[in-house]
Amino acid sequence: MRIIHAKDYEDMSRKAAAIIAAQVVTDPTCVLGLATGSTPIGTYQNLIKAYEAGDLDFSQVSTYNLDEYRGLSHDDPQSYHYFMKENLFDHINIDQANTHVPDGSDPDADAACSEYDRIVEEAGYPDLQLLGIGNNGHIGFNEPDTCFSKGTHCVDLTESTIEANSRLFDNIDDVPRQAYTMGIQTIMNAYMVLVIANGEKKAQAVHDMCFGPIQPSCPASILQLHPNCVVIADDAALSLCK
Numbered sequence: 001m002r003i004i005h006a007k008d009y010e011d012m013s014r015k016a017a018a019i020i021a022a023q024v025v026t027d028p029t030c031v032l033g034l035a036t037g038s039t040p041i042g043t044y045q046n047l048i049k050a051y052e053a054g055d056l057d058f059s060q061v062s063t064y065n066l067d068e069y070r071g072l073s074h075d076d077p078q079s080y081h082y083f084m085k086e087n088l089f090d091h092i093n094i095d096q097a098n099t100h101v102p103d104g105s106d107p108d109a110d111a112a113c114s115e116y117d118r119i120v121e122e123a124g125y126p127d128l129q130l131l132g133i134g135n136n137g138h139i140g141f142n143e144p145d146t147c148f149s150k151g152t153h154c155v156d157l158t159e160s161t162i163e164a165n166s167r168l169f170d171n172i173d174d175v176p177r178q179a180y181t182m183g184i185q186t187i188m189n190a191y192m193v194l195v196i197a198n199g200e201k202k203a204q205a206v207h208d209m210c211f212g213p214i215q216p217s218c219p220a221s222i223l224q225l226h227p228n229c230v231v232i233a234d235d236a237a238l239s240l241c242k
């Protein structure tokens with residue numbers, strides 16, 4: 001696990017975008033695993049700038065997102081389908097038929113999750129999997145648990161995640177209570193994992209991810225076993241990693 005120190009959120013976003021851009025330039029048909037939430041927005045903005053400058057071509061890139069809330073339609077502004085179009089896909093020359101997000105609108109969780117596992121495996125897993133990290137150490141929506149869940153599955157969101165994500169909703173009652181998420185095994189099958197984190201609220205999770213015991217109570221800690229994991233974090237998020 002390599003830790004790259006960023007001065008601030010903007011520096012973290014530039015560094016992450018540079019690594020993703022290198023992947024796209026060196027392999028124009030690459031498979032990218034993408035994340036949602038607030039953290040990656042700056043990274044996506046930098047990728048859009050590079051595309052607009054003519055430095056990147058996404059036309060042959062495929063993408064697979066980590067997670068999606070259960071029960072939201074694809075055009076619900078709070079869905080991760082919508083988030084990805086708003087924050088990246090609608091601003092670059094990607095073929096949106098090659099973008100994939102778990103289908104949270106499918107009420108049959110087993111069918112939706114097993115189908116997602118099938119297509120991610122068929123794609124050969126991501127060449128590069130971008131991850132944020134939750135305040136409680138979750139990756140995707142893999143919440144602290146008693147075991148590392150393997151494949152794509154339906155999870156009950158913890159109160160802390162519901163609380164943390166409620167900032168993006170009109171009120172906390174509107175936050176879905178379940179989500180479909182890639183499992184730990186799916187994430188670990190990526191050839192490279194790039195974790196981005198900023199701010200004081202992530203300090204404990206980042207410390208436990210990088211230096212804590214490898215245990216399901218901090219899902220991100222499994223990344224210590226990944227052969228090619230890079231963490232980019234700012235001062236505040238690294239404040240407990242002295």
Ligand SMILES: O=P(O)(O)OC[C@H]1O[C@](O)(CO)[C@@H](O)[C@@H]1O
Binds near residue numbers: 036040067141
């Ligand atoms: O970047 P944020 O908004 O802190 O979210 C962190 C993580 O939480 C999730 O949004 C799930 O709650 C993940 O998709 C994301 O990586």
